[in-house]
Amino acid sequence: MTDAARDSIESGSALDEVTPSLIALVLEHLEHGRVDEIRAVTADLSPAGMAHLLEQVAPDSRNQLVGILKGHLDPETLIELDDEVREEVLENLGPKDIAAAAQELDTDDAAEIISVLPEIERREVLSELPAADRAVIEETLAYPEHSAGRLMQRELVAVPDTWTVGQVIDHCRDATDLPDDVYDLFVIDAERRLRGSVALGRMLRTKRPVPVVDIMDPDIPSIPVTADQEQVAHIFRDQNLVSCPVVDNERRLLGVIMVDDVVDVIDEEAEDDLARMGGVSGIDIHEPAARTTRSRFGWLFVNLGTAFLASSVIGRFEDELQKVVALAVLMPIVASMGGNAGTQTVTVAVRALAMGELTTANALRFVLKEIIVGGANGFMFALIVGAVTWLWFHDPRIALTIGAAMVINLVAAALAGTLIPLGLQWLRVDPAVSSTVFLTTVTDVVGFLAFLGLAAVFLL
Amino acid sequence: MTDAARDSIESGSALDEVTPSLIALVLEHLEHGRVDEIRAVTADLSPAGMAHLLEQVAPDSRNQLVGILKGHLDPETLIELDDEVREEVLENLGPKDIAAAAQELDTDDAAEIISVLPEIERREVLSELPAADRAVIEETLAYPEHSAGRLMQRELVAVPDTWTVGQVIDHCRDATDLPDDVYDLFVIDAERRLRGSVALGRMLRTKRPVPVVDIMDPDIPSIPVTADQEQVAHIFRDQNLVSCPVVDNERRLLGVIMVDDVVDVIDEEAEDDLARMGGVSGIDIHEPAARTTRSRFGWLFVNLGTAFLASSVIGRFEDELQKVVALAVLMPIVASMGGNAGTQTVTVAVRALAMGELTTANALRFVLKEIIVGGANGFMFALIVGAVTWLWFHDPRIALTIGAAMVINLVAAALAGTLIPLGLQWLRVDPAVSSTVFLTTVTDVVGFLAFLGLAAVFLL
Known part of the structure; x- marks a missing residue:
């Protein structure tokens, strides 16, 4: 690779900019209080790079760094920061600094930053802003969180339908406050x-004399200001948009949503789906331990209920377990395989529902397919587990019992893995949040019940 | 909501365009062989909408529909289709149709479609193309899959550094084949x-006489043609780009990557992470059942190994289980809580690694935090589970044993949940694929061993 190519990589993403050696250098300068050196080595960082640096260091160093870099921080840095870290950095900036940053940002970004402030500080920051900016930001904050109104910026170029191309070009040349990232003009x-x-x-x-209405595209999509950000993402994805106008219910132009904000939404929603499936409220590596402990407790507590339910099923077979101790040794296998097979199905169902690929039109086909897959894998694993069990405990009856339980539980897992997310979606509950709890309840209960129940009938 | 607003939503995403009633209508027309009616009701669908319709119907109906709509399909539809469905649709189109579609598409999209064809058909399609198009597509296909070279399109506007603004504008006016979605000119x-x-x-x-070099931005990012698509996504995200030039190792301009292709990459990578965590190779709702069964078998087989390992641990305590059957009833609780707590940690670690938030700079802090969270929740659940156990089995020693095992297993889960993904990343193995298998191995083995081992020492 030539130097030119390497440079272009290194100036590319925050990961390449903020190398471990840069972090070490900054921390070393910080330890020795070398303020100027810190400003020098971080001067060329992009906003994303600066945000990445602040995220990577320990909270104490971060606070010191923010103190040192205060006047030199690009306001865009605040947008790039992780939510947790951003709150912390904002605490270190006064209302004056935050207001100054807000004025340099697009309205949607300024509103996002101000929205996370505590009520009192929010009012202080707003009072520092010029009246016009304050009004626009308050208007943006009046829209519900995660709505198109919050995502849109007011900065756009709208021209009257009576103008010619020449008039538009002259207008653009005269206006000094035109945003740089304009890709479409709105008529x-x-x-x-x-x-x-x-x-x-x-x-x-x-050519200049042509009226703009002659060259405009009248069939452009527009997004209602109240639309949810998830729907906004779907529209951008499906139509491959770079920007999209936002309108009120009289189709009056209110603002424009840019694709880079939608990329953030897509990242956020993907992260949310993943987090929910994993039983965490978010990707919380910057959250203090006490808060993380509390937020994870809830999910574990619900799972504890499931575990006790499974135990109570086992408890009904105490006699059998005492007579044939092999049952106790083998019983987790059936439950665990059911849980894993069901998780596979739930993962597919949850994502397909989120992307709109799984609908009433193909739900039945999906359920039937998963039952076939579950049955087929159940049958194969019944053979494998049965054979191993026979070799281990030298008892064909136990082998047959565990094999039959395996088939039953993998079919149950397929049914639960499809019907639970579909049912939750139908009830308008987010399937990503609670599908796996219900699923493991089913696969544990059915797993233990089928294995121990069949054993009670055929073995004793 | 007014009609205008509703219309604008309905023309927005494929989900709104392709309503269940439209699907039902199309299927009814199909059943009665009403070809013209089908063409009429689908004529206004966007490419994404048409793709969504084809994905929603059963394979038989899909093949019939493709036959009917063949000449009327917007080539963009092929790009919007899910991979599985696309292969099927392409089988129904001849090489001539595919070549015609490829000529209308951007080079990256044309190459993507041709790349999934079987070798023989690929050559047929290429031979149908004009020599110039063929050369460009073959060049694109020569770059590795998932590289910037595959993502970029050749359609762009490059102007010599000797030109003035006026010359550029005249050039744009004269050229008839300029792409419509141009946002930046390259010098x-x-x-x-x-x-x-x-x-x-x-x-x-x-103004027209100004040289373009005077107004150009010389510090723009560029992407090496060999960069991986994941890195491309990071660059677009971090710099909020709409398009980015692609260069060879002499910094010669080869093409441009547009943000809508990057949105697809981001979706794909998020989906891959989610799928891997759930133990599936992909979101495979359109895949035939036999293929899905095979692809899921592998993951379940690995998990079966884990389950047998856990069983062999239990098997070492047969005597204890026979003496105190309560142990068999309670033992799944410790293992299950460890698995769930560990999954929470792994989910956070895997995503933070993928997004570059977790690095060598903060890994130690992350591990320590997770140990604190695991220990704290372990202690609380020890109290809860101990209390319930005492009430259930009236034996404080069993309650103490399960409580102690709970603390041990939740700390083990925190250690395994952090060190396993970090270790896999360090070994350059994708942590999303295998973290959870290793994790449940640890939490099952430690869970059963701690509970039954402590019981063996203190109870008997």
Whole structure:
């Protein structure tokens, strides 16, 4: 690789910018109180790089660093920070600093930062802002969290439907406050209702006297300001959009959502799905231990209920367990295989539901397929487990019992793994949150009941 | 909601376009062989909507639909289809149809479609293409899968560094084959080396005689053609890019990657992480049952090994189990709680590793925090489980034993949940794939060993 190529990689992502040796260097300077050196080595970091650096160091060092870099922080850094770390950094900045940062940011980003502040500080920051900015940010904050209204920025270029291409170009040349990341111009009527959009490339290629309405695309998608961010992501994905106008219920143009904000939403939703399936409230590596302990306790407590339920099933077979101790040795196998097979099915179902791939139109086909898969794997594992059990305990009856229980539990896992997420979705409960608890309840109970129950009938 | 707002939602995402009633209508027309009606009701669907419709219906109906819609399918539909369904649809199209579609698509999309064809058909399709298109697509296919070279499109606007704004605008006006979704122009030197970029908005606002080098941004990021798509996603995320030039190792401009392709990559990688954690090779709802059965068998087989290992631990305590049958009843609780607590930790670790949030700089802090969380929750659950056990079996010694085992196993789960993913990452094995198997091995073995071992020492 040549130096040019390496440079371009290194200037690419925050991971490449903030190397372990840079972190070590910063921490060393910090230890010796070398303020200027710290400012020098971090001066060229991108906002994402600076955010990554602040996330990587311990909270104490982070607070010191923020104190040192205060006046030199690019406001975009605040946007790139992880939620937990951002709260901490904001505590270290005064209302004046936060207000100054907010004024440099797009409205959606400024509102996001101000929204996480405690009530009192939020009011202080807002009072530091010029009246116009304050009004816009308060308006943004009035929309529900995770709505299109929160995601959109007000910075956009809207031109009247009476203009020509020449007038638009002259307007752009005269305006000094035009955002740099404009890709589409929006055409509006006298009531500010959205009539269409013109891609900048199109504008550039068209002669000056042509009216903009002649070259605008009138069939552009628009997003209602109350739409949920998940739906916004679906629209961007399905239509491969770079930006999309946001309208009120009279189709009046309110703002525009840019694709980079949608990328954040997509990351967030993927992370949420993963976190929920894993039984955590979020990817909380920056959260204090006490808070993490509390937030994870709830999920474990629910699982404890499931575990006791399974134990109570086992408790009904105390006599059998005492007579044939091999049952106690083998019984976790059936339950564990059911849990794993069911988790496979639930994972597929939850993601397919989230992406809209699993609907009423194909749900029945999906359930039937999973039963076939569960039955087929159940049969194969019955053979394997039966053979091992026979060799281990020299008793064909125990082998037959565990094999039969395996088939029953893997079919039960397929049924539970499909019907539980579908049922939760139908009840409008997020299937990612609670599917696995219900699933393991079913696979544990059915697993122990089938194995010990069959044993009680055939072995004793 | 007014009609306007509703319309704008309905024209938004594929989910809103393809309602259950539309699917039912299409299937009814299909049953009665009403070809014209099918073409009429699907004529206004976006490519994503058409793809969604084809994914939702049963394979038989899908093949019939493709036959009917063949000549009317927007080539973009092929891009939007799920991999499994796409293969099936391509089988129903001849090489001529596929070649015609490929010519209308951007190079990266055309290459993606052709890459999934079987070798013989691939050659047939390529031979149907004009020589220039064929050469470009073959060049794209020569780059490794999941590399920047595969993601980039060749369609871009590059202008010499000797031109003025006026020359560029005239060039754009004269060229008829300019792509519509251009957002940045690239400035190149005589050797086609990338010198910088100019946002279209900037171009529009600048007077004609100004040289492009005066308004170009020379510090733009660029991506080496060999970069992995995961790194491409990191760069787009961290720098909030809409498009990014791709260069060879002499920094010569080869193509451009657009953000909508990166959104697909982000979705794909999130899906992969989720799938791996759940023990499936992919979100396979469109895969035939036989193939799904085979692909899930492997993971279950590995888990069976774990389950037998756990059973062999239990087997060493047959005497104890026979004497105190309560042990058999209670033992799954300790193992199950350890597995769940460990899964919480692994979920956080795997995602934080994938996003680059967990690095050598903060790994030790993360491990220590998880041990504190595990110990604290272990202590609380020891109290709860001990109390319930005492009430159930009226034996304080069993209660003490299970409580102690709980603390031990939740600390073991924290250690295993952090060190296993970190170790796998260090060994350059994807932590998402195998962390949970190793984890449950640890939590099962430690869970049974601690509980039954302590019981053997203190109870008997």
